[in-house]
Amino acid sequence: MSIRIVPESERSPGVTHIPALQLPSGALPYAPRAARLRKLAHGHAMADYLLWAADLVDAQQAVAEAAPLPATEQAALAQTLLLQQGQPPAPLHSGQWPRSAHWLVLLEQLLQQLTPRPGMQGAPVQQALATLRAADAAQCNAWADALLAALRGDALPPDTGAALPDAAVGQLLWAALSLYWRQLAGQLPASGMAEPGEQRHQCPVCDHAPTASLVLSGAQAGLRYLQCSLCESQWHVVRTKCTSCDSTGALDYWCLEDEKAPIKAEACGDCHSYLKAFYLQADHQLELVADDLASLALDAEMEAKELVRSGVNPLFLPALA
Missing domain, CATH: 3.90.1670.10 (FdhE-like domain)
Structure with a gap:
């Protein structure tokens, strides 16, 4: 079975209905995730990395609370979904969705949140933070295009100067991109409808x-x-x-x-x-x-x-x- 994204009005109700798709809820996952990471870190061979990840997730929580998706972009989601009716699925396809400047706001606030945290003082992370602080919007967008394409398994965008960032920079970029896409998906006025086929x-x-x-x-x-x-x-x-x-x-x-x-x-x-x-x-x-x-x-x-x-x-x- 494949899943087609449809407006909420086409949703199939029913007590025994199994939702084909569950969009992100309004309850942010980051604080519980950070708490779980810290609990799992006790006595773990990867304790240092788990604690570093908990700091990163804590920063995501703070940014998500301080910078929700703007109302103008929420309104645009409904219009986009209507225009895509009859088109292939994935209304927020990361290679086709026109990212707004809001994702850069999220990135900037994430960098501000991360800079003073004790777990972020190691040389590789400090270098990644400095690299991102020094990069302009065009460079950050080029890195984002390349990173998203690579993780979709697609070829890098041609003729854009896109090149993959180093691993530490890419990890921090992904934290901001994931914040942005979760905000978009959480506001998508749609549900999923199962259709014949796999995919x-x-x-x-x-x-x-x-x-x-x-x-x-x-x-x-x-x-x-x-x-x-x-x-x-x-x-x-x-x-x-x-x-x-x-x-x-x-x-x-x-x-x-x-x-x-x-x-x-x-x-x-x-x-x-x-x-x-x-x-x-x-x-x-x-x-x-x-x-x-x-x-x-x-x-x-x-x-x-x-x-x-x-x-x-x-x-x-x-x-x-």
Whole structure:
């Protein structure tokens, strides 16, 4: 099944209806994510990085509270959606959406928030902060174009002078871009409608890869949603199906503990990829981005089996150069 974005008026109601798409809610995820990162850091081999990531996420929380999406841009979303009716999905496709100057406001405020934080005093981060502070809007936009294209798996934009930033600069840019796209997606006056076909490998809102999948508990127990690595929208994909190639016959599940572990890697023998799954019924405290970052030991085991990760963690971007 594929997912088509439709205006809210076309939404299919019903108590038993499984939403094909869950857009980001008004409740910001950053403070709980930072708290989870700090809890996971206790005694962890990656404690320093987890604490650094918690500082970055705290800064995202502060910026999101101080600089919400402007009302003019919220109004433009409805008009854009109407103009796109009948067009391919992904109304906020990161290669087609005309970024406003608001994302640069978010970036500037993020840099201000990060500069004095104790976890940001290391030489590589200080250099990245200095590089971004010295860059003009044109350079930041060129870096953003290149970074978004690379993480979509597309060729770099031609004839724009776009080049990938170094890893530290790219990580900070992504924090601002993710803030911006989450704000956009959270205000999108739409829902998702399931249609025949597959094509659920990328986010139906912005066309980026998922971070991982979340298997819900409670009233929605057993439903699996993939969470976008850019806008943090979640879309439904049935279980026991590869999230990269849709195969159903060659799936294996791996974990570092026993078979009831709350974090597993779903590996596909057909396309030789894997994506981690987080089971809320096994651990209701799981926070997908934080726990994914803290479980990189599982990724190392999967890579040792020559499997390729199909997900992207927004706090630990893959090497792109």
